[in-house]
Structures are given as structure tokens and as C-alpha cells.
Amino acid sequence: MVRFNGAPRATGPAAGGTGPVRSRERFLEGGPVEAGVRTSISTSWQRCRTLGLSPDGFDLPFRDDVDTEARIIRAAVPVLDRLQYEFAGSQMNICVADASGTVLLRRFGEASLARSLPAIQRLPGFVFAEQFAGTNGIGLALAERRLIRVYGAEHFAERSQGSACRALPVRDPLSGRIEGVLCLGYPRSFDDPALATVIGQAARAIERRLLRHSSARERALLRVYLEAEAQAAVGREHTIGLDELALGPHSGDRAILMEKATELISCAQRAAVYVPLSDGRCVTLLSRPMTSATGVEGLAVEAVLPGPAPRDPLTVSRRIDEVPDRLAGPAASRGGPPADADAVAAPGLIVTGGRGGTAVGAEDDHPVPVPPSRQLLLVGEPQVGQYALAARRRLELLSEASTRIGTTLDVRRTAQELAQTAVPQLADYVTIDLPEAVLRGEESADPHGDLRRTVVHGIRDDCPFHPVGKQVDYGPTTPQLRSLTSGEAVLEPDLKIAAGWLAHDPEHSGELLAHVHSLIAVPLVARGVVLGVAAFYRGQDPAPFGDDDRSLAQELASRAALSIDNARRYTHERSMVLALQRSLLPRGLPDQDTVEVAHRYLPAESDVGGDWYDVIPLSGTRIGLMVGDVVGHGMLSAATMGRLRTAARSFAELDFPPDEVLTHLDNLVGRLDREDPTTDAADIIGATCLYAVYDPTTQRCTMARAGHPPPALVRPDGTVSFPELPAGPPLGLGGLPFEAVEVDLPEGSQLVLYTDGLIEDRDRDVDRVLDQLRRALAHPERTPEETCQVVLNSVAPAHPGDDIALLVARTHALDPDRIASWDLQPDPALVSDVRARAMRQLADWGLDEAAFAAELMLSELVTNAIRHGSGPIRVRLLHDRNLICEVSDTSNTAPHLRRAASTEEGGRGLFLVAQLAQSWGTRYLPQGKVIWAECGI
Known part of the structure; x- marks a missing residue:
């Protein structure tokens, strides 16, 4: 314990109490909580208002049946005595309350202080839970489940306005469950930041003593087992330990045996489990219940392998009375290596080896030789085994989350993956609410008030949650809004007494209570951006959520929030590129009678590329049809596409023939590469293009292509062909001429131009795709609009990895x-x-x-x-x-x-x-x- 030597002093601008006093008065008059009040205090005030508490009109319940032999009392008495010595002569009021807020112990820095204080401040037995005492240190520490500071007017009760306090929950080191609250009360002028360190050290000292009490129970079980083994008859099939199994390099076998042993202890019944090993052998794990002389109930697990007994008689090498008092769980609980590096035991479970094995204590690095004849694998209490299994499964869930959450760059899909990962391992139901702006890829201007239900997922579909798509409005005292305001997870173990949650929407809350009973609300925050809130509910599992569950939910939400933010940023960038892409594509079709045209543009799922199409009216009633594809994806490709399309249209409107248009485009692409000083060999701009000019007066079409797939030609009789056009090099390579070819197009023919995203896919064969395209086009009676839709439905890949531009033109002849x-x-x-x-x-x-x-x-x-x-x-x-x-x-x-x-x-x-x-x-x-x-x- 570090002695507190800080001089009594006031800290911060609120020392005089004017700020909190004014805010509290306005709140009590019915006004809203002002912005300057800390979030934990403001939410507590709102809960007090919801409960109907009066700042000067309530009395605290008193219990006269306090258990003076409770674990928390036995563990806390020496620590409180030390604190009383540290604060001797001061007006410090030191107390310990249980998990319900009932004060169990009190100590005073000045003895005379006990006689001058009212009964509620000096006698054990009074209940300071928030629902009775309003905003105070003990009640708020239990509600917030963390270190709390309440200063002056932040107290809800009038009688506490002149005091301050700090309170911190005390937890069971094995289960993580809150066993009580340590609270330091003092006059406002005595407040000092160093008190946070003092109360933290004192709480950890109490928790260490709680661990020693648990270790004593485990030692009693070990003593019973060893005494029973010493009296066992000789000649039975012998039990063996890990060393005698000779597992060798198969560390996985050791982990499996330890996990099965922990499960047997957590089941709390006599059982036998056959465990196959990697080398083909089968080990039987036997669990048998034991009860110590003091009534401690537990189980011992042995590994059994049929065979002859060892040659050498097994003797007890050390008396059980010599086992150290500090023997507890494995050394891993404090960071040191276990006795057997390959056998990691659960916290609070005593591990033994085989012949020459050891038992290791949680606070003692000295191995204790276990008699070779004992051959014990694990001994422990069922509750401790359950804690170990829960801890292991939490680690497994986190490992699973790293592979399941964030598999795509879709905001909704990522939120759905979070819910699917948490159900049913952590929660029975999960709801996720995101602002509409986040779903569009933007940052929300009002993440607290613009929430929409995005995901509802659970073990059943009949739970009356708000449906997906509905705007959700949370009140100021609801766990969801409290978590968004504070940026931390909010735990409500029992929703039946969660006043703020119940008061927000009594009718809907009543319907939900028939299905759920416990809640964790976690904000989704990544890189300082509030993305929404996730709510984890339990309904079928009778156990309420605990602090370990809250930590797990917080970790899952943090990982998911990063993935959601990545998806949001990608959605934002993709929306920008897609908007640019669509703005650079034709916004409408020109008025002309030469061809009947339909078109489609389908962006890639991963990113937007540089595909384009164009319909260009030319002189003499002719029409130009063009499709192109810029290499790459993203903003650069879209911008390059816009430049090329504009240039191509200009060249076409100058009435250059198709091969000359491609030549001019080729020169332009090469010039763009040379003019960009940041372009390296890996970023050379490239593109492909197909340009066709149809003349309705002669019903002939002139076409040329630059590295682009050839078009499909559908004759009026339904014959589909792919004209043999000279391929030509892609644009930008230069050095080779382009060739134009003329083909006859009778009236009623269809000319189908497309980019390679339609037919090329790494999971499909191009020839088969072309056959599919041929079959889809072999229906000349279809309109171009119908043809476009059929081609996309039957030929395009389900998840396109590249953009698809499709242009279908049915020709007409001029009379x-x-x-x-x-x-x-x-x-x-x-x-x-x-x-x-x-x-x-x-x-x-x-x-x-x-x-x-x-x-x-x-x-x-x-x-x-x-x-x-x-x-x-x-x-x-x-x-x-x-x-x-x-x-x-x-x-x-x-x-x-x-x-x-x-x-x-x-x-x-x-x-x-x-x-x-x-x-x-x-x-x-x-x-x-x-x-x-x-x-x-």
C-alpha cells in the first residue's frame, strides 16, 4: 500500500460547486441536463428522475441480517485496517459494500468522526444502491461497474452536497463477478487525484485475498484426493499422468486432454470420457466427486490406460501438510510458465503431472512434487471449471471473429457478420442500428438521432424487435444512447429493473421482456467516427450478462467497427467514382431513326472501372456506335475514361473513318502517358476500343477495333456471328496501324457491342460464355431493351469482377x-x-x-x-x-x-x-x- 500524503485541496473549476449546483437546480426544476455535466452523472440523474426519487424525501433501506462471515468481509478487513492507519487523523470515511449496495464494513480516519455522523454514514447495513439513494459513489459504481468519482452537487441527495467520494467495484479474480464496492468518502476540500491510485491498490489487495480463499478450497480438495489414493488397494488397473503417456511432440493431445478434463469438472458429475490420441491410442478420463472435511465439493479427473501396474512401488514423497498455503491455479494466471509447458490448465484448477509430475500454485513459482502413485490430471470445483471453459470459449470466439467479420467491403454485410458471430456463442439476439449516412458511405452529422435498424439476428424470428429499415429513436436514459454518448459499453444485467430502458417505451419494452432479460449496448466507433450501436440480448440463456461478456462484446464491436468503417470509406470512394463514371457516360440517347438502341452499364462489385459506350449521330443519317474499356479501376480510370470518350466523340464528329478515329485515340493515350510525370511502368494508361459506323442509306457498317472483343451480329433470321475483325493493338502502344472492315447489315439486324467484363472471368471459360451469348442473342424478335436484360441475366457473371458496358442496336434502312x-x-x-x-x-x-x-x-x-x-x-x-x-x-x-x-x-x-x-x-x-x-x- 502506498501511503497517501497529498495535502487536502480542491481541484478543478467545480470546486466551489457553482457549475454542478446550477445544472442540478435546473435539472430538478424539470429542465434538461446541461452539456457541462459528466455523462455518467447526467445519466444517473435521469435514471433517478425516471425512478421518481426526491433529493430530500427518501430513506435508505436497512438490513440487520448482514453476514459477518461473508468472503468479502474476511478479505477486506485487513485492507480496511491498513487504510484506516494511512488516513489516521483525517475525515476519511472508508467503507465496503456488497454487490447489492449494502454497506458491510466502515472505518474512519478520525475516531471521533463516527460519533458525529448520522447513522446512515457510520453504521453497516444501509443500502446505497442507486434505486434507493440516487446518485452516489456506491450506487453509481455498481451501475457503471467501474471507478467512479462523485463530487459535491453531483450527488442527488441534498445531504451529500458538501462531500465527495470515489468508489471502485471489487471483483472475484476467477469469475470476474462483482463481489462488492470499496468507497472512500471525504469532504470536498480533501479531493485529490492521487486517491484514484490509493483506492485502486486497495481494491486489488482485497481481490488477491479473495483468490487466496479460493485457493484454500482447492487445497482441501487436493488433500482429500491424496488421502484417498494412499488408502487405495494395490492391483487395480493403474492410472497414468501426462508424462507416462509419452505424448512426445503431440502437444495437441495434451491440450485436448486438459480441455476434456476441464469440461468434466464443469459438469459436476461422475463420468467417463474416451479421448482418442493422434497415435491411435485411446485414453479414458474418469471424474469422481469429492467432499472435503469442511464441506467443499469438487471433482478429480484421472487419465486411465489399461495395462500392468508399474514395477516400482509408488510412495508418497511429501506429506500433503507441506503443500504451501498459497497454492492456487496455474502460474499462467500471473504471467509465469506452468509446470508442464504443454499443459495449460484453467485458472483455479490444480494441475498435476504423471510420474515425477508437479502441482503449481497461482502465487508460488516453486513446483510441488506430486507422489508418482497419485497420477492426477486435474482437481477443482465445478464453478472454477465453468469459468475456465467460458474463458477458453471467449478466446475461440475472438479468433473466429477475426476470420468471419469484414470478409467484404459492404457495410450491411459486415454488420450482419458481427451479429452472426455473436449468436449464439455470446448472445441470443443482436440488433445493430446505423445512421442512414453511414449506409451511404458518409459520416453522420447526427449519429445519435439518425439511427436506422440495419440488422436483427437471433436464435428465433418471433422476437418483437423493430424491423430492419425502421428509424429507431432512443431516449436519453436508454442503454443504447448512454453507450453512444459515453463511447463505452453499457451493461444491464437485469432489464426488469433497468428504469431508463423501461421508461423509454413501456409498451414495446414489456413485449421484449417476454423474450429477453439481459442487455449489453456497445457503440460502434472507429477512428473517432461514431458509426452506430450494437445491442446484445440474452433470452434463452438464463445467466445474465457479466463484465466479461461486456468486455467480449466491446472487443467484437471494436473489430467490427473497424471493418464497417473500412466498408464505409470504400462505399464513399466507390460512390464518388461511380458518380463520376455515370456523369461521364451518355445521359440520354440522341434523337435519330437510324438504329433502335438500348444500353446497360454494370459496375464491378470490387471497384468501378473505366468502361464506356457512346451513340454518335453523324452526317448523312449515319450513326456511330462505340464501346471502350480503360485498363484498371478507381478514380484515375474513370477520369481517363471521360477524357478518352470526349476525345473519341470529337474525332468521330469530324467524320473520320473508324480506323482513323482509333489512330487519333492511340496517339492521345500515348501522349497522356508521356505528360504524366508520376506514371511509372506499372501505371501506364491503356485502353481498348471498338468503333462502328452504320449507314442506313447503303445498309453497310464499317468497323475497327483496338484490342477489343469483336461485336456480335444478329441477322434478321436469328443467325448469330462474330465478325472477323483485325484485332489491332490496344490504345497507347502505338506503332501498328488499325484496319477497318465493312459488313452488310440488312434492315432488322442487331449489332451487339460489349466490354470484356461480360465474357471474361477467371472462373469461366470464354468459349462457353460466347456460346451462352450466342444462345441469348438468337432471338431477333426481342427488342434491344429485352436483349440487354436477357444478356445480363444469362451471360454476365453473378459477381462481376470487372465493369460491363453493353450496347445493342437494331438497324433500320432509310426508305x-x-x-x-x-x-x-x-x-x-x-x-x-x-x-x-x-x-x-x-x-x-x-x-x-x-x-x-x-x-x-x-x-x-x-x-x-x-x-x-x-x-x-x-x-x-x-x-x-x-x-x-x-x-x-x-x-x-x-x-x-x-x-x-x-x-x-x-x-x-x-x-x-x-x-x-x-x-x-x-x-x-x-x-x-x-x-x-x-x-x-
């Missing part, structure tokens, strides 16, 4: 009656003839309103072709959604729009065309070019 064309020689005199033919055609189509603009545009375009072009000239009118005028020649020179000076005679034709047309441009042919202009109708 020949909507196409008019004329060939003419480069003669200016023929311009008027072309205008006349065009006006007649427009009249036939009913486009008289567009005739004036079309006539002017045709005149300018044909005149420019005659003056600046070469070879035969072709004029074509297309009547689609708009009117399209095209003039082609064999020259590669392209006109440029410019502003003509006032003195120039030319240069105004294209300016006039640009003013009259909605759009205009140039596209190049293998021989020549086409100048086109489009005007609305």
Missing part, C-alpha cells in the same frame, strides 16, 4: 423514296438544272417551306464544287428528321469558313450556308470529299 441523287459534270451552266430538280423533289416530299433555304445552299455548294473541286460531281438529298443536302467531288481540298472583306467579290458563300443551315461540314471519302448541310423542316 429509298426519301433519297434523291443526281450526277453532273463540272459545268456552271448545269447549276440551274440541279436547282430545278431539287425544287421538284422537295415539292414531292411536301417540303415547300424549306425550298428557299435548300435552293440557296445547293447553289452555293454546287458552285463551289465546280469552281474549286475536280472530277464528276454528285448531288444527294436525304429526307430524314431534317433535310440534308450533300455535294461530293473527287477533290480532297476542303472549304473553310471566313469573313470576307467589303471589297472582295467571293468568300460569302459558306457564310451564307452556315447562316441558313443548322449544321454543315465536310467528310472525306477514299476518293474525294462530301460537303453537307442540314436544315430543319
Whole structure:
């Protein structure tokens, strides 16, 4: 014991009591608890209000049947005598209460203090449990189950306003159960932080003495066993110890034997168990009950192997009276090695070896030779065996949790794994509530008030918990909100007397009490972020939760919280990348009659990649169809995809043919690699792409690909084929040309473009997947929307590891009656003839309103072709959604729009065309070019 020599002094700004006094007065007047009050005190005040206690109108129960021979009294008397000596001459009031809050012992630093205090502060027998005495040291220590400091106005009772106290639970070292409370009471001016150290040392001293009393019971059982063995008859089948079994390197056999022996003791009955060893032998473990002269009941476990008795007679090498008084459990209970390094015994169980074996005490490192004839494996009390089994199973549960919790990066799945791990090993039911923001991958702005039931899991499905998805509102005195506020687990061993839990929702609480009786509420906190709360309930198991269970629940929740936070962060990042990805993909389909299009984008489960698709209207009623895939996943891939898609669309709208579009994209990807100084060999940007241009006037499609899977072509008769396209290198490699191929697409055909995530998977064969795709597409009567859905349902992997982009286009042909064309020689005199033919055609189509603009545009375009072009000239009118005028020649020179000076005679034709047309441009042919202009109708 360290002597306390601190001078009496007040500490902290609350020494005068003005803060707590004002907060307490406002609370007693019916107001809320102010923010400056400590969480443990505020929750205790709220419980007192719920119980209907008055600060000056209640009397404490008194018990006159205190057991003066209780274990806690015998263990505490010497320690309290020492404390009384340490605080001699001071106004210190030292007491010990039992687990119900009844004061059993009192000591005073100044003897005269006992005569001046009221009876409740000097006589044993008064009950200071919180439900009777309100907020006080003993009651709050039992409620919070930890070291407590109550100062001045933090007391609920008026008579305690001038005092302060510190109280600490005293636990049984074997079971962990609270046996009592040690409390130091003193005037407010005597408060000092060093008192926390003093009371902690004193409580540990009492707990060590409790362990010695348990050791004495074990010694009595060992003495009975040895005396019985000394009187046993010679000639029976002999019992053997671990050494005689010659287990050798099979340490697993030793652990199994010790575990089975502990289970036999915990069963508290005579039994025999056959234990097979790794070498094929079978050992029989026998347990037999014993009772000492003082009435201690226990069991001894022996290992039995049939065979002849040993040659040498077995003699007792040491009298049992020489066994040290401090003999208890294994040395492992205080950190030292056990007698047999391979045989780890349970706390409080005496372990013996075989011939030449030893018994080891919990507080004595000196081995005690066990007579070779005894051949004892374990001896102990059933309760101690149960504690050992419980401790072992807690370790097994933690080990299991490390493999079961956090297997995915899904918030809901991780919460479900926590519940599945805890049921039924720890709890019968588990509920988990998470804020809606956490489920979306964000941090909650109000984690206390925005909780939604996320998981309900238990041994049965009929327990009336709030259903999944329901918003849960907890009151200020409920264990769940108290745990969220304090950041620590809250234990309610008996829900029938949990006032705050009952008062919050009496009707629902009453329904739950028919199914559950004990509760642990644990906050889910990781990296300083409050993620939610988990509630563990017991209903079928009659034993209430204890502090060991609370520690286990806290450990499970802490591990799960880290996994949930990892999943939350991943969900947040994935949502950001997915939002970026979707914002960079087409938000709608262009209005056109060339093809009927449907598309799908399915992100990978693990991460978002860089797949894209696009539908690009081109001149001459043509349509461009494109799919691509950027290598890798994450934000960089999504951003790169956006850059490539924008560039690809720009190149396509310049009317470059597919192979040239891919060439420009290849140069762009290579330039992006060279411009990024942080890119190394492992992060080189790469991509694949497939680009197809369909012309409804000729029903032909031109396609080229860069390392991309070929498209699927579905003919109107249902025939499915995969056109042989030159593969071409992926974008970014450079050095090799791309080749374009033309194929015929009769009207009603379907062109299916996709990325490799649809067909490639490490668990599937590509050829088989292509056969599945062929069968799924062999139904030309389906619409593109139906085709997309069927392909995803029947061909796509159930858990895609890569993004999937799918584009299905059903082709339509432009009616020949909507196409008019004329060939003419480069003669200016023929311009008027072309205008006349065009006006007649427009009249036939009913486009008289567009005739004036079309006539002017045709005149300018044909005149420019005659003056600046070469070879035969072709004029074509297309009547689609708009009117399209095209003039082609064999020259590669392209006109440029410019502003003509006032003195120039030319240069105004294209300016006039640009003013009259909605759009205009140039596209190049293998021989020549086409100048086109489009005007609305």
C-alpha cells in the first residue's frame, strides 16, 4: 500500500460547486441536463428522475441480517485496517459494500468522526444502491461497474452536497463477478487525484485475498484426493499422468486432454470420457466427486490406460501438510510458465503431472512434487471449471471473429457478420442500428438521432424487435444512447429493473421482456467516427450478462467497427467514382431513326472501372456506335475514361473513318502517358476500343477495333456471328496501324457491342460464355431493351469482377423514296438544272417551306464544287428528321469558313450556308470529299 500524503485541496473549476449546483437546480426544476455535466452523472440523474426519487424525501433501506462471515468481509478487513492507519487523523470515511449496495464494513480516519455522523454514514447495513439513494459513489459504481468519482452537487441527495467520494467495484479474480464496492468518502476540500491510485491498490489487495480463499478450497480438495489414493488397494488397473503417456511432440493431445478434463469438472458429475490420441491410442478420463472435511465439493479427473501396474512401488514423497498455503491455479494466471509447458490448465484448477509430475500454485513459482502413485490430471470445483471453459470459449470466439467479420467491403454485410458471430456463442439476439449516412458511405452529422435498424439476428424470428429499415429513436436514459454518448459499453444485467430502458417505451419494452432479460449496448466507433450501436440480448440463456461478456462484446464491436468503417470509406470512394463514371457516360440517347438502341452499364462489385459506350449521330443519317474499356479501376480510370470518350466523340464528329478515329485515340493515350510525370511502368494508361459506323442509306457498317472483343451480329433470321475483325493493338502502344472492315447489315439486324467484363472471368471459360451469348442473342424478335436484360441475366457473371458496358442496336434502312441523287459534270451552266430538280423533289416530299433555304445552299455548294473541286460531281438529298443536302467531288481540298472583306467579290458563300443551315461540314471519302448541310423542316 502506498501511503497517501497529498495535502487536502480542491481541484478543478467545480470546486466551489457553482457549475454542478446550477445544472442540478435546473435539472430538478424539470429542465434538461446541461452539456457541462459528466455523462455518467447526467445519466444517473435521469435514471433517478425516471425512478421518481426526491433529493430530500427518501430513506435508505436497512438490513440487520448482514453476514459477518461473508468472503468479502474476511478479505477486506485487513485492507480496511491498513487504510484506516494511512488516513489516521483525517475525515476519511472508508467503507465496503456488497454487490447489492449494502454497506458491510466502515472505518474512519478520525475516531471521533463516527460519533458525529448520522447513522446512515457510520453504521453497516444501509443500502446505497442507486434505486434507493440516487446518485452516489456506491450506487453509481455498481451501475457503471467501474471507478467512479462523485463530487459535491453531483450527488442527488441534498445531504451529500458538501462531500465527495470515489468508489471502485471489487471483483472475484476467477469469475470476474462483482463481489462488492470499496468507497472512500471525504469532504470536498480533501479531493485529490492521487486517491484514484490509493483506492485502486486497495481494491486489488482485497481481490488477491479473495483468490487466496479460493485457493484454500482447492487445497482441501487436493488433500482429500491424496488421502484417498494412499488408502487405495494395490492391483487395480493403474492410472497414468501426462508424462507416462509419452505424448512426445503431440502437444495437441495434451491440450485436448486438459480441455476434456476441464469440461468434466464443469459438469459436476461422475463420468467417463474416451479421448482418442493422434497415435491411435485411446485414453479414458474418469471424474469422481469429492467432499472435503469442511464441506467443499469438487471433482478429480484421472487419465486411465489399461495395462500392468508399474514395477516400482509408488510412495508418497511429501506429506500433503507441506503443500504451501498459497497454492492456487496455474502460474499462467500471473504471467509465469506452468509446470508442464504443454499443459495449460484453467485458472483455479490444480494441475498435476504423471510420474515425477508437479502441482503449481497461482502465487508460488516453486513446483510441488506430486507422489508418482497419485497420477492426477486435474482437481477443482465445478464453478472454477465453468469459468475456465467460458474463458477458453471467449478466446475461440475472438479468433473466429477475426476470420468471419469484414470478409467484404459492404457495410450491411459486415454488420450482419458481427451479429452472426455473436449468436449464439455470446448472445441470443443482436440488433445493430446505423445512421442512414453511414449506409451511404458518409459520416453522420447526427449519429445519435439518425439511427436506422440495419440488422436483427437471433436464435428465433418471433422476437418483437423493430424491423430492419425502421428509424429507431432512443431516449436519453436508454442503454443504447448512454453507450453512444459515453463511447463505452453499457451493461444491464437485469432489464426488469433497468428504469431508463423501461421508461423509454413501456409498451414495446414489456413485449421484449417476454423474450429477453439481459442487455449489453456497445457503440460502434472507429477512428473517432461514431458509426452506430450494437445491442446484445440474452433470452434463452438464463445467466445474465457479466463484465466479461461486456468486455467480449466491446472487443467484437471494436473489430467490427473497424471493418464497417473500412466498408464505409470504400462505399464513399466507390460512390464518388461511380458518380463520376455515370456523369461521364451518355445521359440520354440522341434523337435519330437510324438504329433502335438500348444500353446497360454494370459496375464491378470490387471497384468501378473505366468502361464506356457512346451513340454518335453523324452526317448523312449515319450513326456511330462505340464501346471502350480503360485498363484498371478507381478514380484515375474513370477520369481517363471521360477524357478518352470526349476525345473519341470529337474525332468521330469530324467524320473520320473508324480506323482513323482509333489512330487519333492511340496517339492521345500515348501522349497522356508521356505528360504524366508520376506514371511509372506499372501505371501506364491503356485502353481498348471498338468503333462502328452504320449507314442506313447503303445498309453497310464499317468497323475497327483496338484490342477489343469483336461485336456480335444478329441477322434478321436469328443467325448469330462474330465478325472477323483485325484485332489491332490496344490504345497507347502505338506503332501498328488499325484496319477497318465493312459488313452488310440488312434492315432488322442487331449489332451487339460489349466490354470484356461480360465474357471474361477467371472462373469461366470464354468459349462457353460466347456460346451462352450466342444462345441469348438468337432471338431477333426481342427488342434491344429485352436483349440487354436477357444478356445480363444469362451471360454476365453473378459477381462481376470487372465493369460491363453493353450496347445493342437494331438497324433500320432509310426508305429509298426519301433519297434523291443526281450526277453532273463540272459545268456552271448545269447549276440551274440541279436547282430545278431539287425544287421538284422537295415539292414531292411536301417540303415547300424549306425550298428557299435548300435552293440557296445547293447553289452555293454546287458552285463551289465546280469552281474549286475536280472530277464528276454528285448531288444527294436525304429526307430524314431534317433535310440534308450533300455535294461530293473527287477533290480532297476542303472549304473553310471566313469573313470576307467589303471589297472582295467571293468568300460569302459558306457564310451564307452556315447562316441558313443548322449544321454543315465536310467528310472525306477514299476518293474525294462530301460537303453537307442540314436544315430543319
